Amino acid sequence: MKVALFVTCLVDLMRPRIGFAAIELLEAAGCEVVVPASQTCCGQPAWNSGDRAAAALLAKKFIAEFEGFEYVVAPSGSCADHVRSEYPAILQDEPDWQARAVALASRVYELTDFLVNVAKLDNVPGSFAGRITYHDSCTGLRSLGIKAQPRALLAKLPDVELQEMNGAEECCGFGGTFSVKFGEISAAIAERKCANACATGAAAIVGGDLGCLLNIEGKLRRMGDESTQVLHIAEVLTAK
Amino acid sequence: MKLRAHRFKQNALEALANPVLQASMKKAKGKFVDKRAIAIKEIDDFEATREAAKEIRNRVIENLDLWLEKFEQAAAARGAHVLWAKDGAEICRLVVDIGRKHGVKKAVKSKSMLSEEAGLNLALEAAGIQPVETDLGEYILQINDNEPPSHIIAPVVHKSLDEVADLFQKTHHTPRKTDIPQLTREAREVLRQHFLSAEMGISGGNFLIAETGSVALVTNEGNGRMVTTLPRVHVVITGIEKVIPTLEDLATLMRLLPRSATGQSISNYVSVLTGTKAEGESDGPEHLYFILVDNGRAEVVGSEFQDMLRCIRCGACMNHCPVYQTIGGQAYGWVYPGPMGSVLTPLYTGLENAIDLPHAATLCNQCGVVCPVKIPLPDLLRKLREKQVERHLRPWFERLAFRLWAWVASRPALYGLGTRFAVRYLKWLADGKGSIPRLGLAPEWTRGRNFPTPEGRTFRELYAQRGRA
Numbered sequence: 001m002k003v004a005l006f007v008t009c010l011v012d013l014m015r016p017r018i019g020f021a022a023i024e025l026l027e028a029a030g031c032e033v034v035v036p037a038s039q040t041c042c043g044q045p046a047w048n049s050g051d052r053a054a055a056a057l058l059a060k061k062f063i064a065e066f067e068g069f070e071y072v073v074a075p076s077g078s079c080a081d082h083v084r085s086e087y088p089a090i091l092q093d094e095p096d097w098q099a100r101a102v103a104l105a106s107r108v109y110e111l112t113d114f115l116v117n118v119a120k121l122d123n124v125p126g127s128f129a130g131r132i133t134y135h136d137s138c139t140g141l142r143s144l145g146i147k148a149q150p151r152a153l154l155a156k157l158p159d160v161e162l163q164e165m166n167g168a169e170e171c172c173g174f175g176g177t178f179s180v181k182f183g184e185i186s187a188a189i190a191e192r193k194c195a196n197a198c199a200t201g202a203a204a205i206v207g208g209d210l211g212c213l214l215n216i217e218g219k220l221r222r223m224g225d226e227s228t229q230v231l232h233i234a235e236v237l238t239a240k
Numbered sequence: 241m242k243l244r245a246h247r248f249k250q251n252a253l254e255a256l257a258n259p260v261l262q263a264s265m266k267k268a269k270g271k272f273v274d275k276r277a278i279a280i281k282e283i284d285d286f287e288a289t290r291e292a293a294k295e296i297r298n299r300v301i302e303n304l305d306l307w308l309e310k311f312e313q314a315a316a317a318r319g320a321h322v323l324w325a326k327d328g329a330e331i332c333r334l335v336v337d338i339g340r341k342h343g344v345k346k347a348v349k350s351k352s353m354l355s356e357e358a359g360l361n362l363a364l365e366a367a368g369i370q371p372v373e374t375d376l377g378e379y380i381l382q383i384n385d386n387e388p389p390s391h392i393i394a395p396v397v398h399k400s401l402d403e404v405a406d407l408f409q410k411t412h413h414t415p416r417k418t419d420i421p422q423l424t425r426e427a428r429e430v431l432r433q434h435f436l437s438a439e440m441g442i443s444g445g446n447f448l449i450a451e452t453g454s455v456a457l458v459t460n461e462g463n464g465r466m467v468t469t470l471p472r473v474h475v476v477i478t479g480i481e482k483v484i485p486t487l488e489d490l491a492t493l494m495r496l497l498p499r500s501a502t503g504q505s506i507s508n509y510v511s512v513l514t515g516t517k518a519e520g521e522s523d524g525p526e527h528l529y530f531i532l533v534d535n536g537r538a539e540v541v542g543s544e545f546q547d548m549l550r551c552i553r554c555g556a557c558m559n560h561c562p563v564y565q566t567i568g569g570q571a572y573g574w575v576y577p578g579p580m581g582s583v584l585t586p587l588y589t590g591l592e593n594a595i596d597l598p599h600a601a602t603l604c605n606q607c608g609v610v611c612p613v614k615i616p617l618p619d620l621l622r623k624l625r626e627k628q629v630e631r632h633l634r635p636w637f638e639r640l641a642f643r644l645w646a647w648v649a650s651r652p653a654l655y656g657l658g659t660r661f662a663v664r665y666l667k668w669l670a671d672g673k674g675s676i677p678r679l680g681l682a683p684e685w686t687r688g689r690n691f692p693t694p695e696g697r698t699f700r701e702l703y704a705q706r707g708r709a
């Protein structure tokens with residue numbers, strides 16, 4: 001199975017190891033992984049801020065780069081959903097492009113969804129000992145139905161104890177540019193998330209979207225918590 | 241109501257710094273959210289009911305003029321006067337005229353959001369007609385110097401018991417009570433006099449029923465019944481979008497409204513009021529007026545925001561909104577708070593007057609998931625953002641930032657170079673620490689949390705190296 005990996009701009013900049021972890025997992029599932037070299041950003045920040053022109057520019061770039069592949073996988077529910085659900089709307093005034101967007105949409109997957117439902121990964125290469133809690137990122141959860149997939153994968157690690165937090169499905173307050181426009185409100189929402197997560201006594205808060213994770217980690221550190229780890233699920237599954 | 245939506249950010253900061261409000265919001269959140277979750281399980285075909293409700297509302301809104309005409313005819317046939325108001329000022333003028341015509345000195349009011357839109361209480365006072373709010377929450381706000389409500393269902397959800405106790409003591413000149421039944425009893429005693437002496441009752445309406453010309457009122461306090469049956473004159477003020485075709489449609493919507501709002505299977509009172517008091521009847525008004533209000537609604541019909549007109553004002557979207565839960569309703573600066581308000585306020589009062597509201601959401605879509613009539617609130621918020629950009633209403637640096645980002649991101653070589661420098665710079669700034677406490681590039685972000693340190697090399701760099709190795 002030939003899979004193109006969309007690394008996402010946040011992973012590219014902030015946590016490259018998540019990208020490598022994703023490659024390892026996909027290869028462990030028997031996929032041939034290609035990373036198109038010219039990829040940059042899916043354009044989600046522009047679209048969510050109302051800049052259709054900028055969003056369309058990056059959408060076309062993405063489509064041209066990735067439409068040749070059987071599958072496209074991203075270690076982020078919100079980026080995968082942006083391509084799947086929003087590209088056709090972004091390009092609604094350009095029928096040719098819109099058709100290409102629609103043709104691509106159903107082949108784009110979030111990483112854990114792909115590993116469980118398409119590639120059917122059996123042997124998870126990583127290991128993690130201890131208690132973790134899982135934050136369900138909003139878009140992945142509500143738009144792509146990602147809930148059981150990461151848990152199924154984590155269950156394959158014998159020493160992981162998953163302790164669900166109160167309000168696991170509640171927003172962490174990141175919201176892309178929301179956290180930059182309304183820092184204090186966003187941080188107050190993140191505080192609630194951190195309190196719920198820490199109440200589980202978990203050594204690590206795990207999630208599938210780096211944006212949320214950076215938000216949660218930033219809040220934890222500001223609260224003086226230097227010990228609770230905040231990890232992308234791909235890191236846990238590969239021990240990267 | 242005075243529009244304060246342009247001060248959203250400032251309002252929100254004040255709310256965050258208000259410990260009483262913070263404590264009250266925390267308490268309220270669990271109550272609404274948990275009770276709804278239980279109540280919707282009572283309906284086997286919840287999703288199908290939602291779909292049916294959406295269809296009922298769409299059916300009306302797609303032919304709004306026809307249904308309104310039908311309503312007008314049916315209501316007139318039962319002795320009611322149907323009047324039309326273009327905006328808030330016209331609502332005020334019509335109500336004052338009705339009051340003058342019937343020699344009204346006092347008007348008792350049950351909850352009406354349209355009256356808030358119009359700032360009706362001030363207009364009545366100016367005309368020498370004393371308005372008395374009789375919904376307990378609204379009454380508390382009125383005696384607190386006409387404070388604006390913070391929720392459409394629970395207007396004083398932001399207030400503590402202590403605050404209410406103080407307010408009652410001060411206003412009623414009675415010994416201070418902190419027992420809730422005692423406080424409500426005291427309010428009831430005060431309000432009873434008003435019910436009996438008012439010549440006019442003013443109410444809103446949850447739905448207007450076209451086939452019978454009736455108004456349906458859904459409440460939890462008995463005040464709605466008093467207001468609509470005791471005074472000689474009853475004035476109903478609603479938005480034009482509130483009409484539904486039949487009583488059967490009302491039954492469908494009523495399966496969803498209380499469950500979505502307060503988590504009740506049914507509210508304490510559901511009144512369907514039709515026509516004036518007929519001969520031989522013992523209660524009901526002698527004169528019944530409907531004021532059907534546009535105030536920005538007609539323009540939404542047929543626009544890309546039409547979905548919003550389906551709203552049945554249940555408040556579920558705000559109860560489930562992480563932003564609302566954190567800052568409360570007054571911060572939104574107008575009649576409607578939360579996600580629904582963030583769409584309605586710009587639509588009804590002008591995009592330029594509520595510049596922050598469409599952005600005051602994380603787009604987590606919790607609101608869209610709970611909305612009983614399936615309004616795609618995040619999509620509408622995003623569309624409003626797009627309209628703002630089109631009309632150059634956003635700050636220039638913000639518009640430039642996204643243009644610039646897209647310009648760079650569409651040039652992979654430049655992007656690669658830029659990001660290489662950026663991550664190195666950030667890593668250097670962190671100076672060996674795991675996170676950066678203050679970042680000039682993202683001052684808002686670091687006001688409430690640190691900025692995690694990047695690894696220091698971009699993925700594309702490392703991947704290219706790996707390829708060479």
Ligand code: SF4
Nearest residue numbers: 551552554555557611
């Ligand atoms: S938008 Fe939906 S959830 Fe919000 S108040 Fe209206 S009907 Fe209720």
